[in-house]
Amino acid sequence: MLTNTMATADTASTPLLPEPWHTHLQSALAPDESIEAWLTLDLDDTLRFSDSVLVLTGRQLIACATDGQIAAWPLDAAFELHAHDHAGVGSLTLQNETARQAIWRFTLTQNPAALRFCRRFDQILDALREGREAGPVPAVLCAQCHAPLPPDEDDCPACSGSIDQPPSTWTLFRLWRFAKPYKGQLLIGFLLTLAATGATLVPPYLTMPLMDNVLIPYQNGQQIDTSLVVLYLGGLLASAVVAWGLGWMRTYILALFSERIGADLRTTTYDHLLRQSLEYFGNKRTGDLMARISSETDRICVFLSLHALDFATDVLMIIMTAIILASINPWLALVTLVPLPFIAWLIHLVRDRLRTGFDKTGRVWGEITSVLADTIPGIRVVKAFAQEKRESERFREANRVNLEANDKLNRVWSVFSPTVALLTEVGLLVVWAFGIWQVANNDITVGVLTAFLAYIGRFYGRLDSMSRIVSVTQKAAAGAKRVFDILDHASSVPEPTNPIHLKGVKGQITLANVGFRYGNRAVLRDVDLVIQPGEMVGLVGHSGSGKSTLVNLMCRFYDVSEGAIRIDGVDVRSVPVGEYRKHIGLVLQEPFLFFGTIAENIAYGKPEATRDEIVAAARAAHAHEFILRLPQGYDSLVGERGQGLSGGERQRISIARALLIDPKILILDEATSSVDTETEKEIQKALDNLVRGRTTIAIAHRLSTLRKANRLVVMDRGRIVEEGDHDTLIERGGFYWRLYEAQQRQVEGEALTPSLTPSMPNAHTAGVDAEPTLK
Amino acid sequence: MTTQAMDFTLSRDAFGHLSLTDAAGERHDHVQVVRAFPIAAPDEGISLLSADGHELAWITHLDQTDPATRQLIDETLAARDFMPVLQRLKSVSSYATPSTWAVDTDRGPTRFVLRGEENIRRLPGEMLMIADEHGIQYLIKSLPALDAHSRKLLDRFL
Numbered sequence: 001m002l003t004n005t006m007a008t009a010d011t012a013s014t015p016l017l018p019e020p021w022h023t024h025l026q027s028a029l030a031p032d033e034s035i036e037a038w039l040t041l042d043l044d045d046t047l048r049f050s051d052s053v054l055v056l057t058g059r060q061l062i063a064c065a066t067d068g069q070i071a072a073w074p075l076d077a078a079f080e081l082h083a084h085d086h087a088g089v090g091s092l093t094l095q096n097e098t099a100r101q102a103i104w105r106f107t108l109t110q111n112p113a114a115l116r117f118c119r120r121f122d123q124i125l126d127a128l129r130e131g132r133e134a135g136p137v138p139a140v141l142c143a144q145c146h147a148p149l150p151p152d153e154d155d156c157p158a159c160s161g162s163i164d165q166p167p168s169t170w171t172l173f174r175l176w177r178f179a180k181p182y183k184g185q186l187l188i189g190f191l192l193t194l195a196a197t198g199a200t201l202v203p204p205y206l207t208m209p210l211m212d213n214v215l216i217p218y219q220n221g222q223q224i225d226t227s228l229v230v231l232y233l234g235g236l237l238a239s240a241v242v243a244w245g246l247g248w249m250r251t252y253i254l255a256l257f258s259e260r261i262g263a264d265l266r267t268t269t270y271d272h273l274l275r276q277s278l279e280y281f282g283n284k285r286t287g288d289l290m291a292r293i294s295s296e297t298d299r300i301c302v303f304l305s306l307h308a309l310d311f312a313t314d315v316l317m318i319i320m321t322a323i324i325l326a327s328i329n330p331w332l333a334l335v336t337l338v339p340l341p342f343i344a345w346l347i348h349l350v351r352d353r354l355r356t357g358f359d360k361t362g363r364v365w366g367e368i369t370s371v372l373a374d375t376i377p378g379i380r381v382v383k384a385f386a387q388e389k390r391e392s393e394r395f396r397e398a399n400r401v402n403l404e405a406n407d408k409l410n411r412v413w414s415v416f417s418p419t420v421a422l423l424t425e426v427g428l429l430v431v432w433a434f435g436i437w438q439v440a441n442n443d444i445t446v447g448v449l450t451a452f453l454a455y456i457g458r459f460y461g462r463l464d465s466m467s468r469i470v471s472v473t474q475k476a477a478a479g480a481k482r483v484f485d486i487l488d489h490a491s492s493v494p495e496p497t498n499p500i501h502l503k504g505v506k507g508q509i510t511l512a513n514v515g516f517r518y519g520n521r522a523v524l525r526d527v528d529l530v531i532q533p534g535e536m537v538g539l540v541g542h543s544g545s546g547k548s549t550l551v552n553l554m555c556r557f558y559d560v561s562e563g564a565i566r567i568d569g570v571d572v573r574s575v576p577v578g579e580y581r582k583h584i585g586l587v588l589q590e591p592f593l594f595f596g597t598i599a600e601n602i603a604y605g606k607p608e609a610t611r612d613e614i615v616a617a618a619r620a621a622h623a624h625e626f627i628l629r630l631p632q633g634y635d636s637l638v639g640e641r642g643q644g645l646s647g648g649e650r651q652r653i654s655i656a657r658a659l660l661i662d663p664k665i666l667i668l669d670e671a672t673s674s675v676d677t678e679t680e681k682e683i684q685k686a687l688d689n690l691v692r693g694r695t696t697i698a699i700a701h702r703l704s705t706l707r708k709a710n711r712l713v714v715m716d717r718g719r720i721v722e723e724g725d726h727d728t729l730i731e732r733g734g735f736y737w738r739l740y741e742a743q744q745r746q747v748e749g750e751a752l753t754p755s756l757t758p759s760m761p762n763a764h765t766a767g768v769d770a771e772p773t774l775k
Numbered sequence: 776m777t778t779q780a781m782d783f784t785l786s787r788d789a790f791g792h793l794s795l796t797d798a799a800g801e802r803h804d805h806v807q808v809v810r811a812f813p814i815a816a817p818d819e820g821i822s823l824l825s826a827d828g829h830e831l832a833w834i835t836h837l838d839q840t841d842p843a844t845r846q847l848i849d850e851t852l853a854a855r856d857f858m859p860v861l862q863r864l865k866s867v868s869s870y871a872t873p874s875t876w877a878v879d880t881d882r883g884p885t886r887f888v889l890r891g892e893e894n895i896r897r898l899p900g901e902m903l904m905i906a907d908e909h910g911i912q913y914l915i916k917s918l919p920a921l922d923a924h925s926r927k928l929l930d931r932f933l
């Protein structure tokens with residue numbers, strides 16, 4: 001779907017043929033023969049990956065294989081070049097009126113280039129037939145920003161992001177973007193941390209004089225100096241109290257701050273998610289997205305509030321301790337550092353494994369949520385087919401995978417922590433040994449050694465907790481990656497760079513040569529349609545013929561793959577999405593109600609609507625009376641997805657919702673398919689008043705619904721096959737006539753045996769929208 | 776359903792399209808051949824569709840066709856079926872998506888861009904289906920049968 005739509009304008013220079021093709025082709029070209037177009041083919045006849053090239057000159061079409069072998073077709077006025085594609089493979093067929101001359105194949109990667117090649121071929125052949133010179137190559141415009149594209153490029157340098165950005169290893173630092181607004185608090189927090197850490201380092205320092213000036217002299221027979229003891233103990237107490245106070249303040253401020261970052265991250269991600277196109281949601285699993293936004297952001301938040309903080313404290317503490325140690329006795333300090341390199345090495349070993357492990361558990365967690373998000377909404381189907389056991393099995397399986405991933409992780413992790421502890425114990429041992437030796441040599445006093453050991457206890461303790469943070473950091477980094485995955489995804493329905501603002505929409509819709517594909521499946525081809533302001537157009541056709549898809553394109557849920565859609569002559573891609581959709585009232589084939597009251601649901605598109613407006617819209621949609629029959633009237637709560645209302649009731653509420661925003665363009669996709677004929681007639685009457693002055697596009701299988709339409713457009717397999725009003729189409733005796741006849745027969749059949757054949761006009765309308773995603 | 780003594784004949788026209796003449800002697804041009812289960816059972820359930828997508832004939836198993844028809848069907852399918860079987864994953868540009876993969880397939884080496892992890896789908900029987908950004912589908916027939924290096928790379932995305 002990355003294929004850019006291109007409009008032609010102006011001119012561009014002929015692209016240069018790259019090597020080695022250029023050399024291969026030299027012999028085949030006359031000296032004055034210039035290359036008009038070329039196309040790299042990445043598949044051979046047997047559909048194996050292999051490069052070759054197809055070159056078009058003013059006189060011939062030349063295919064040059066990988067090995068330089070050349071085949072040429074001198075241009076003939078009878079030649080036609082056709083492009084097709086199926087399941088990811090495109091083909092170009094060269095044929096004249098009697099037979100196929102050649103066929104070339106390529107992957108869809110080359111599709112835009114191939115279409116360009118075909119266009120150029122047609123231009124040259126047209127010129128040949130009319131016996132004139134073919135003009136220069138028309139330049140191609142980017143579909144999004146309307147800048148001319150470089151001749152041999154398909155992606156617009158101006159607006160396309162590069163697709164293959166390497167992820168930054170420092171994903172966590174990207175969180176800075178969210179921390180920035182809280183710079184001040186962060187700074188205060190940091191200063192407090194510094195002070196608090198400093199305060200906790202005072203007590204061990206005081207053990208030194210306590211030992212050397214009080215205890216040791218006492219052991220040697222001197223009297224204890226009480227005032228000195230009071231002083232030192234007072235110092236210990238004071239530093240403890242100060243450390244407590246500072247620590248409290250710091251933790252509070254930083255926790256506040258990280259909570260806010262977490263909230264910002266969550267809401268920003270959600271906002272970004274909401275702006276994605278339907279294509280994005282179609283490809284993602286709901287549960288996975290939910291897991292990313294809820295639990296991953298929470299992980300990051302916990303990391304920031306608890307662990308990042310601890311980590312900073314640890315680092316500070318270690319640096320300060322190291323400085324103090326070195327100032328007391330550099331040699332002893334050096335010995336203390338012995339386990340450090342080992343620990344660093346260990347961390348290095350374990351880090352990558354942990355990160356990939358956590359990344360994996362994150363994905364697996366998404367899978368678990370997905371199973372829930374799949375099953376709970378579909379619970380009726382599960383129960384109807386008695387598949388509880390199978391769903392439970394599926395959930396158990398997801399959990400098993402989760403256990404497996406976690407077990408693997410825990411194996412690594414469980415070795416790591418004790419190993420660090422062991423290393424620090426050994427370090428302590430070394431310091432003892434070295435210290436005793438130094439005391440014996442009278443290099444240091446017992447007090448110094450005691451202070452040292454007190455410090456080292458903390459130092460190693462910190463090392464231990466710091467190494468523990470490896471796991472949390474990796475967890476947060478993996479989470480951050482998954483969150484930024486969402487944030488980095490540019491919407492495939494992008495906001496225009498140079499938006500054009502619509503003033504007073506008239507409601508003319510033009511579809512020019514529209515083509516659309518879902519993935520590799522072409523669903524719409526060459527759709528040309530102009531809908532005049534105020535006109536009501538009925539779209540009819542078999543199920544799956546692309547009616548809903550066409551409507552999706554008009555609403556800009558997706559962007560066209562080829563061609564353009566214009567509103568009042570302006571390409572919809574250059575209008576800001578939100579602004580554009582304000583003018584559209586849409587009633588979907590599958591009505592969706594949010595959790596809330598009926599009034600809220602009706603006013604969804606216009607929250608500021610007054611009660612009178614809501615009631616008026618409900619009346620118009622013939623929902624008023626049934627709403628009043630509910631115990632709480634308009635204040636009745638409807639459950640998720642409108643459970644508790646019938647299909648027809650839900651449809652009427654969604655009609656009311658569309659009517660309330662008073663849109664210039666009204667789109668009704670099977671809006672009345674679930675109501676009985678009687679009610680439909682009444683809604684129809686109401687709609688008849690409302691469609692006046694609005695451009696209306698109505699899709700219906702029950703053709704009688706469309707009797708008021710100015711024009712009927714008949715679709716079949718992604719193309720418009722017939723157009724005209726009911727009478728003309730019936731007269732023509734074509735596609736529409738057949739549809740109509742079939743329905744008439746059904747209606748007559750019903751009339752004869754009303755009790756046996758209940759009206760089931762909707763039997764075959766279970767559209768794609770209604771199906772659960774099986775991705 | 777359709778009897779195996781086939782009640783239709785196939786032929787190819789000068790444009791390379793298949794034509795089918797049914798038992799009633801009616802001729803259908805532009806016939807398409809599709810597999811009903813291209814992954815699960817490629818040789819079972821072959822359907823011949825008319826240009827407007829209606830089924831003209833159903834072949835329960837390819838074995839049940841006569842050699843000439845079989846050849847026509849095989850040729851047509853060969854030019855249409857494109858699902859490279861991924862045999863080895865040589866390298867990936869990054870562990871975060873989008874990521875460019877260099878792979879060996881049964882149709883030769885190639886590269887493609889994987890847009891998101893959700894484009895890797897598990898199929899029954901340890902099979903995986905990977906869709907690239909252009910919708911080309913790569914099949915991994917058996918995950919455990921891949922070499923260790925490929926498995927290790929792939930594991931980062933599963």
Ligand SMILES: Nc1ncnc2c1ncn2[C@@H]1O[C@H](COP(=O)(O)OP(=O)(O)OP(=O)(O)O)[C@@H](O)[C@H]1O
Nearest residue numbers: 518523542543544545546547548549765766767768
């Ligand atoms: N999200 C999607 N991904 C892939 N294919 C899709 C998707 N949505 C629709 N299609 C396919 O596109 C074709 C047209 O679908 P569309 O929903 O437009 O049909 P429709 O004319 O509205 O049918 P109905 O009358 O049943 O509602 C169908 O063949 C359908 O399978």
Ligand SMILES: [Mg+2]
Nearest residue numbers: 547548589767
């Ligand atoms: Mg539909």
